[in-house]
Amino acid sequence: MVKMNKLLKEQLESAFKGIRISIPEDTRMIIHAKKEQVLTILKFIQNKAYDHLALISCVDWIEEGEFELVYIMSSYLQGNNKYTGKEKVNITLKTRITRKNPEFVTVISVFENAEPYEREIHELFGINFKGHPRLTPLLLEREYEIPPFRKDFDTRKYVEQVFDTIPFVEDKKE
Amino acid sequence: MDRNKITKWLKSPGKMSNKYSLWAIYFCTGCGIIEIPPVITSRWDAERFGVIPVATPRQANLFMITGYVSVKTLRAIIRTYEQMPEPKYTVGFGSCPINGGMYWDSYNTIKHLDKYIPVDGWIAGCMPRPEAVFVAVTHLWTLIDKGMANGYVKYREKYTLYRNNQEKVLGELDWQPLYPTDGKDE
Amino acid sequence: MVIGIIHIIVSPVLALIIGIFFLGLSRKIMARIHWRYGPPLYQPVIDIIKLFSQKGVSHGFMFDLGVILSLTGCIVVILFIPFGALCPLSSSGGLLVILYLMLLAPLAMALSGGEGANPNISIGISRKLILSLGYEVPFLLILLTLMTHYKTISIVELVEIQQDTGWALFSLPLSLSGISYFLILPAIMGVRPFDIVSAPQEIASGLNAEYGSKYLGLITIEHGLSLFIGTALFVNLFLGGAHNPAIFFIKILLVFILVLFINAVFPRFRTEQAIKFLWGVPTLFAFLGLIMSLIFK
Numbered sequence: 176m177v178k179m180n181k182l183l184k185e186q187l188e189s190a191f192k193g194i195r196i197s198i199p200e201d202t203r204m205i206i207h208a209k210k211e212q213v214l215t216i217l218k219f220i221q222n223k224a225y226d227h228l229a230l231i232s233c234v235d236w237i238e239e240g241e242f243e244l245v246y247i248m249s250s251y252l253q254g255n256n257k258y259t260g261k262e263k264v265n266i267t268l269k270t271r272i273t274r275k276n277p278e279f280v281t282v283i284s285v286f287e288n289a290e291p292y293e294r295e296i297h298e299l300f301g302i303n304f305k306g307h308p309r310l311t312p313l314l315l316e317r318e319y320e321i322p323p324f325r326k327d328f329d330t331r332k333y334v335e336q337v338f339d340t341i342p343f344v345e346d347k348k349e
Numbered sequence: 350m351d352r353n354k355i356t357k358w359l360k361s362p363g364k365m366s367n368k369y370s371l372w373a374i375y376f377c378t379g380c381g382i383i384e385i386p387p388v389i390t391s392r393w394d395a396e397r398f399g400v401i402p403v404a405t406p407r408q409a410n411l412f413m414i415t416g417y418v419s420v421k422t423l424r425a426i427i428r429t430y431e432q433m434p435e436p437k438y439t440v441g442f443g444s445c446p447i448n449g450g451m452y453w454d455s456y457n458t459i460k461h462l463d464k465y466i467p468v469d470g471w472i473a474g475c476m477p478r479p480e481a482v483f484v485a486v487t488h489l490w491t492l493i494d495k496g497m498a499n500g501y502v503k504y505r506e507k508y509t510l511y512r513n514n515q516e517k518v519l520g521e522l523d524w525q526p527l528y529p530t531d532g533k534d535e
Numbered sequence: 536m537v538i539g540i541i542h543i544i545v546s547p548v549l550a551l552i553i554g555i556f557f558l559g560l561s562r563k564i565m566a567r568i569h570w571r572y573g574p575p576l577y578q579p580v581i582d583i584i585k586l587f588s589q590k591g592v593s594h595g596f597m598f599d600l601g602v603i604l605s606l607t608g609c610i611v612v613i614l615f616i617p618f619g620a621l622c623p624l625s626s627s628g629g630l631l632v633i634l635y636l637m638l639l640a641p642l643a644m645a646l647s648g649g650e651g652a653n654p655n656i657s658i659g660i661s662r663k664l665i666l667s668l669g670y671e672v673p674f675l676l677i678l679l680t681l682m683t684h685y686k687t688i689s690i691v692e693l694v695e696i697q698q699d700t701g702w703a704l705f706s707l708p709l710s711l712s713g714i715s716y717f718l719i720l721p722a723i724m725g726v727r728p729f730d731i732v733s734a735p736q737e738i739a740s741g742l743n744a745e746y747g748s749k750y751l752g753l754i755t756i757e758h759g760l761s762l763f764i765g766t767a768l769f770v771n772l773f774l775g776g777a778h779n780p781a782i783f784f785i786k787i788l789l790v791f792i793l794v795l796f797i798n799a800v801f802p803r804f805r806t807e808q809a810i811k812f813l814w815g816v817p818t819l820f821a822f823l824g825l826i827m828s829l830i831f832k
């Protein structure tokens with residue numbers, strides 16, 4: 176298993192310049208890449224039988240002024256029939272984008288099931304994905320000035336402004 | 350339990366029958382609904398109190414709101430509550446409807462459910478045990494006896510205030526007012 | 536004449552009392568089978584009083600009319616079934632009339648369900664009519680067998696003949712028909728495994744989805760009456776019926792408890808599985824019973 180990872184690591188490092196790969200455990204590989212290389216790296220990994228996009232997530236590094244997008248891929252057992260349950264490998268791909276007017280390209284052309292994940296990230300973090308067919312709200316109902324999952328969204332102030340100002344019904348004497 | 354005292358039945362059959370046949374609507378609000386199936390099934394039997402789950406709000410007269418209430422769920426809760434026939438009783442189950450509970454500083458949950466629909470009793474806990482449900486049912490019987498469980502009367506009388514609160518938190522409501530409002534805004 | 540009017544009033548009232556007792560008994564026995572205490576035996580009385588004291592909503596005139604019509608349909612069928620020695624309309628057709636009056640109740644509910652604007656009601660009605668299509672075929676064959684063997688269409692005469700010559704279930708050409716009738720009895724009464732008409736988890740209790748306070752009270756009464764009709768018809772046609780009302784009551788109690796045991800054990804069929812069963816083994820048995828009764832004159 177570790178042999179497979181090293182082979183994949185060498186292939187990736189020879190195909191792309193400027194990426195950094197670390198293998199913290201036997202079954203995980205983390206790739207740090209620049210944002211222009213993301214689509215080509217994803218296609219490359221998809222051709223190596225890692226064709227299941229498990230999750231797209233986002234981290235808010237507010238001190239450095241950047242968002243970090245995280246793509247997690249794993250492989251179905253049919254593509255790679257040497258895998259048993261213990262030896263499944265997850266590949267994580269991380270990129271950084273700026274925090275002011277964040278924009279990114281959508282990966283629907285490579286993995287079609289990325290649509291709801293990107294919709295959720297757009298609603299909760301405010302990142303605009305170019306080329307996404309529908310970026311309508313998925314979970315929330317109302318408009319927020321600052322998207323709620325960012326670190327500079329003050330939840331207690333929001334609760335005091337919106338929910339605590341509504342009066343109890345007993346208070347008013349008719 | 351005074352279910353077998355015939356004189357009380359003859360004096361006020363409506364009140365006694367409302368006590369001993371509370372049909373709870375099976376509306377799975379939040380995370381607390383996982384505590385309702387043990388109450389209904391064999392070990393802690395709720396049917397000996399007369400409480401059975403029914404499928405539609407038109408047949409029910411007890412509404413247990415189990416768990417946290419998000420803004421989208423509040424829409425469904427208000428529509429369900431307004432379809433139930435009177436007299437109807439609501440019980441807040443868990444600590445989230447009381448004052449927000451674990452989600453007291455969340456941007457999307459309702460902190461005090463009392464502002465939007467009238468609630469007759471609360472059960473504290475996260476989650477309460479099934480025995481707490483039975484204590485709540487017996488307390489509700491005492492309240493009905495004394496005539497203090499009149500949340501639906503309060504809803505009818507102060508409907509303008511409730512509807513104003515609902516509109517403030519939900520935006521535009523797409524159902525007609527249940528009772529005719531005077532047109533005066535308070 | 537006066538005796539006739541008293542019979543017409545007393546018979547549905549007795550059926551109502553027995554029906555409500557059956558409702559309470561069913562909940563108690565099901566609870567004991569599940570190893571728990573159940574509600575008291577008079578719980579349906581409490582439910583009906585509560586339902587009539589509520590203030591509900593109505594959807595229009597047809598909505599009210601349909602419920603009243605379906606309760607009327609049930610009561611009219613009861614007037615044709617002898618209860619011990621008590622049969623109000625004994626000289627008016629018997630089996631043939633019951634055959635088409637038993638469909639009045641669901642059709643009247645279809646009339647009122649059209650006004651209630653809920654698609655669940657339409658699904659419930661269509662399931663009820665499809666289930667009726669399923670059990671009517673063996674039911675017709677069984678009644679035809681009875682009518683040709685005993686050469687009469689009046690239920691009271693059938694009871695008299697069986698009192699003399701023994702139960703129809705144990706007489707040779709009719710035992711297959713009796714077994715077939717017992718196999719379709721859960722479908723006529725609407726208990727599991729043919730519970731698809733009012734399936735609370737699937738279609739929000741089907742027929743009863745929009746009915747609130749007093750309508751649900753009337754529907755509960757009608758459900759109790761339909762339990763009585765199902766068991767009483769079986770007892771009168773195949774188990775002899777009785778002159779003494781007490782023995783009649785014991786017989787329908789035993790049949791009801793047997794059907795309740797079947798209800799406690801089985802899950803629910805899908806619609807096509809129910810029709811496949813009802814047109815399979817019971818129809819075959821009823822058909823064989825018909826042929827045998829023609830052979831063994």
